[in-house]
Amino acid sequence: MASSEESGTEFRAEVRAWLSAAPRPDGLRDYGGTPEAADVPAGRQWHRMLAAAGYACLHWPVERGGRDASVLEQAIFAEETTRAGVPRQLNIVGPDLAGPVIMRFGTEAQQQRFLPGIRSGDHLWCQLFSEPEAGSDLASLRTKARQDDDGWTIEGQKVWTSAAAVADYGLLIARTGEERYQGLTAFVVDMSLPGITVRPLRQLDGESKFNEVFFDAVRLPRDAVLGAVGQGWPVATATLGQERLSLGAQAVGMFEALRSVADAARQRDLLDPLLRDSIIRLWTRIWLLRATWLRALSGDTELSSPAFSVLKLVSSEIYRDLGDLATAALGVDALVADEQLVRRMLVGRAQTILGGTSEIQRNILAERVLGLPR
Ligand SMILES: Cc1cc2nc3c(=O)[nH]c(=O)nc-3n(C[C@H](O)[C@H](O)[C@H](O)COP(=O)(O)OP(=O)(O)OC[C@H]3O[C@@H](n4cnc5c(N)ncnc54)[C@H](O)[C@@H]3O)c2cc1C
CATH class of the missing domain: 2.40.110.10 (Butyryl-CoA Dehydrogenase, subunit A, domain 2)
Structure with a gap:
């Protein structure tokens, strides 16, 4: 345990140093998991820089150009890129969904044809x-x-x-x-x-x-x-399983978002006991999510397990509640507090829909994990 924590500390220092030194391509912003058309040139250039430094597709096996990164390292990388205000990759679908699914279901020819372009950021x-x-x-x-x-x-x-x-x-x-x-x-x-x-x-x-x-x-x-x-369903469910993991990973960046809400409230002298209580409750939920994410992925559970629906369910609802907290705390000021905050408020609800809605995650957990009747 101590050694993984130590390697986590070293990796964090390495990533932080690289992120603070790396020049930002013109127009780069933290657009989340999906770029707008106007984000693509800068996002692609940034992904190429990540690839050259060995930070693209961290979780892929070394022989496919990844780093076989541990779950802790993936979480640290997500946290540090959020803190630095940059995307962690060109978009989610290539590195997090299509890549792993092509490695699992694709022929050797398909893997050789498609994986390098995903890793390099040439293909979105x-x-x-x-x-x-x-x-x-x-x-x-x-x-x-x-x-x-x-x-x-x-x-x-x-x-x-x-x-x-x-x-x-x-x-x-x-x-x-x-x-x-x-x-x-x-x-x-x-x-x-x-x-x-x-x-x-x-x-x-x-x-x-x-x-x-x-x-x-x-x-x-x-x-x-x-x-x-005829094997489309296993490919689809494997992709959606990967998507749930990827969304869970994104969630670790939410500490930073919560901190920016707290900072904006402090600057406006709005931190009354009720707001402090709401912030601490949300902080605790994010902390528990992070701990569950690390524990779940470090254990023996199969990555296709329906149990991982809990990560998608909890992370997207925290994301939504974070937006609601910012609106409740800052009122219309939330619109000018910072651009990321506004984006989070508006996309908060979308998070509970994409990759399978919260109702569907609850059905999966109820029926396939707890064995409750349909
Ligand atoms: C931001 C965003 C990005 C997306 N990106 C992609 C993408 O790149 N590719 C892609 O293929 N799709 C994408 N989607 C689509 C997403 O996967 C679907 O929106 C989602 O699966 C829900 O489907 P639907 O919108 O048709 O809603 P419906 O399935 O029509 O559901 C409507 C409502 O009914 C509820 N409901 C449905 N069935 C049940 C049930 N059995 N029990 C209880 N409640 C139920 C749902 O929870 C929901 O509240 C994206 C969605 C969003 C919001």
């Missing part, structure tokens, strides 16, 4: 799962993939696809048969192919991070299938 990925009639109930999706001698033809529509407008590749789940689960197949899609139309959606916070994506007779080669035909 998106996740083509949700549809207008298939969100929580993902297995009811209707986008069709029809096979012929040369490959596949894709027809259908996806929605809420983060970063699709700037993505080079997408991880697609499409219907290849009638069976609810076995009729699904995963594909790797080159987003520049003819027949793909991406329409950005404007959000409440003024940004346009997610999109509608239309597939009109899009031709994919035979080797675009990831895993076997």
